[in-house]
Amino acid sequence: MTTRLFGEPVLRVEDVKLVTGRGHYLDDLGHDALAAAFVRSPHAHARVLDIDVTGALDVDGLVAIYTYEDLVASGGAVADRLPLLIPHPALHAPRTGYPLARDEVNHVGEPVVMVVARDRYVAEDAAERIMVTYDFLPPVVGVAAARAADRCVHEDVPDNVAAHLKQEVGDVDAAMAAAPHTLELDLSIERSASMPMEGKGVLARWDAAEGSMRVYSSTQTSTSVRAAVAARLGLPLSKVHCIAPMVGGGFGVKIMHPWPEEVLVPWAARELDREVKWVEDRREHFVSSAHERGQLQTVQVGFDDEGRLLALDVRFWHDNGAYTPYGIIVPIITSTQLLGPYKPGAYRVEFWSLYTNTVIVTPYRGAGRPQACFAMERTMDAIAESLGIDRAEVRARNFITPAEMPYDHQLTFQDGRPLIYDSGDFPASLDKLKKLVGWEQTLAEVEAARAEGRRIGVGLACYVEGTGVGPYEGAHVVVESSGKVKVATGLTTQGQGHFTVFAQIAADELGVPLADVEVVTGDTRRFGYAVGTFASRAAVMSGNAVALASRKVRAKALRIAGDALEADPGDLEIVDGVVRVKGSPAASIPLATVAVLSNPLRYAFDEASKAATQFAVGDTSGPPVREDDEPGLEGTDYYSPVGATFANGMHAVVVETDPETAEIKVLRYCVVHDCGPLINPMIVEGQVHGGVAQGVGGALYERMEYDENGQLLNASFMDFLMPYASEIPHIEIDHLETRSPLNPLGIKGAGEAGVIPSAAVFASAIEDAEGFVITAMPISPSELFELRRRHVAGDIPSLRRAGSQRAGPDEVVAQDVVEAQTNQEKPT
Amino acid sequence: MKPSPFAYTAPSSLDEALAVLAEVGDDAKVLAGGQSLLPILSMRLAAPAHLVDINRISELAYVRVEDGGVRVGALARHVDVERSTEAHTVLPLLRQALQLVAHPVIRNRGTTVGSLAHADPSGEMTAVLALTGGSVEVVSSTGTRTVPAAEFFLGPLESAVAGGELAVSAHFPSFPERTGTAFVEVARRHGDYAMCGVAAAVTLDADGAVVSARAGYISVGPTPVLLDLTAAVSGASVTAADWAAAGELAQSQTEPEADIHATADYRRHLVGVLTARALAEAAGRAA
């Protein structure tokens, strides 16, 4: 084989196209399509009494106006409630919305009327003139209100509880009672959102003559959108195709499907027999896509004198918004991934998933793990603080060791399978992080800076991430008679670099130059069986499927070449697209010729194909295509794992807070990351950079600012503060490469890693800088200022390790941390 | 997020623009850099029937040192003012402030006069106009008026420019000798509108004693707030002056409000801290 591409920082083959404006995103397609716009609910909770469209009817260029009644009138499943994608026994009161509101709206932004017009301007002009009369109902906003249940979101769910799930391993009550030390923590995290640069979008092309539908969607799962459209429109699957074109980011929000618009746009295209397009604008994205992260969490922990966990009892309340179409995946992930790299002793976790009159919650990069990591890592810091032990040391004492792998937590993970860590070397990861940061030296520098009156703090946080969940992905690999290799896999791409890494894998397996491999993703015309891109699974799932399919092709190529060269296939190798006998390279045949020979022909259409025609092929003793064979040099294969593979990482951050203005500055950000063997280190680092950037946003800038009426006050990029490049620190990265025993390539997922520990690591560092406990994230300068005032007023006691120079005027330094933790107001 | 229908005119001279404005009057909006107007139109927060685009009126694209200060034409982009060496020489506060206005790409397009006409009390240049005691020249088909800063800002997003009028230039007078200036602010992200910002000017006498200490504030009231803080530091030397006392004086005279980014108390706190910092920095430059 030529130089191995696996492990090389190969430049991304897709970038030239993307950065020169030649990537085709949804809105670059269908220039002549009609445009859809929606009248969306301005209220968080209301009954729809009347829809008066008369004012819109004379708008020049208007084509159609649809309400729920029109869906019913058209017959079929299009008027049904949207599907419950992931049912779960604990989700006892699932609710989903209708594509267009039936008679009730449950969040601001819920679609009520669909307008189709010549272009989007006209569609919005018409939408503006449609008068909807509402009967206002009291809204439920925030976890506290949902728990109180003075009012409810869905009439038939009076306690607002959609799901309640409890898992327990060991006897927590007994272990807690016997523990020499216990602590309690109340922790809260605010809502944020995926916020891809490109919002959602759908373009539908109905072919009345064929009775077929082609849907383009900016989705993370084209196969499942296809299935949903077919089901809702009553079309055979073979008559529906879905293509995810270039997608400008997903981060989770586009794995949710079918969105109302994914049903309505194809439906309208068929009704009108015209091409119809809808491109989500930013305001729509804020109020009618999905959010994530909002959770209230309580932790009770019991531990020994060394800081080792004996019992961990976690309860949390998850705000799932108005509906639960994506099930309870996010809180399940929190409840299981909370354990991170640690052995918890006895563990009990219980959560309630609650309805509120806000935008739905579905996974956003990290998917419940940032909250989980926040809970566990705040707990680790609290234990270290209460025993006066180094924070890194407390973590090390609780690690699962490499010798204990595979490690069975005896819990059920988000894929319905046992939570078993396949591999990982947490002590080695921590050592690497301590080295990267210069842990001891940094701690000393922090102390020295404090002595000068500066407020510098260092924090660290560890996590484990279940990646590459099933059920499966597949790939099709074909060597064309030109020698070019075409790879197709069904999952979709949102900019991760799949076109490069899958090509690297195929090129390695087949022994062809990278430039000869072309990858297609997310096009059901090319590959119909797939699940989608989420849960850091693309490389693990499709990467291995591409490898397996390529190996099939390779085996076939060697067999055919062996016949042609009269050699044993075992003696052959493929180098630079040429099959040759090992050790005597003169005996060779180009892969292109092998591809020609693989397909016995009657008709020659070019010079090369003459070699495969019936009078050119010598052997006439058997059938041209053998009994156990197929024409073509191609192969399809699938990878389906028994369970997830678990990646891990550890982050450290050094921050400085301004003693006067409470501004928070990031001085250093260090990452140690272990996702197994790196297919392309440059791409992995890019993933980590992007994740950290989103993490900085989630920790220091972003929150969904709902008022008590359920109005989202910051539904624009003016007030929802995503960090600019200028807010993102330089990121120092080191890798560990612990193989997974679960898959042929030994790899683990890397997509979400960077974002997971950010709330935890920033809380740890800010707490260290300020000298008092931080229990709620994100945190802004204004909030830090208010916390300082409460600290000065004695409402928030000082950390013990703060020492005299960092203690607040209250001087309650010696007071037990148990009180420090519980004294803080419960966040609302 | 597409604007309502509007008619569009792009006059190429001032006279032509004034004629169009006279005709369409109250139902028109002037389009300068569009950095504030276009988002407003796209979100349908405003739906003017006409847009009068002044981007082709090249006679308004100037930055001049004139009448003991700097005159900025309506088509001068923020970047033109920021980079003008002459302007910087007579009034360094312009560049000090402009470096905090948004991001380079927005400064390439947004106009300084437009940001005054827009009258956002978080816009840095509103405080600069107030602190320099500047004025805006407003023209209509019936005449010209010069509106002093104190009368120009009427409320949030409300300036003295009436329908049918065009703000053609702004004049920023320079400060007396031995005056130093500074602009200090705290924003959530680089380039954001500030949660509180302070433009400061400190004048010393020949012996280095403070004779005047004044500050202009953004984001703490419905219009830019101008305060004379001399009483707190009068006669003190740059190193001995109690800038924190000036900050406290400023706090006692401002009534900031809360929004989703900052509590009122935090803003008031920033008024104190940033006043002290800005005055100290300005005084350092005066010395």
Ligand SMILES: Cc1cc2nc3c(=O)[nH]c(=O)nc-3n(C[C@H](O)[C@H](O)[C@H](O)COP(=O)(O)OP(=O)(O)OC[C@H]3O[C@@H](n4cnc5c(N)ncnc54)[C@H](O)[C@@H]3O)c2cc1C
């Ligand atoms: C992301 C972002 C960040 C920003 N951050 C800041 C910031 O930190 N600080 C800051 O000060 N600004 C900020 N801005 C605003 C920017 O400075 C704008 O350029 C400025 O406010 C308006 O200038 P403009 O030329 O773009 O005006 P336009 O957007 O064209 O017009 C704004 C308003 O003023 C009126 N108008 C404009 N010119 C005239 C005139 N000559 N006569 C009469 N009326 C006129 C228009 O009719 C309109 O009502 C930001 C803008 C963006 C998009």
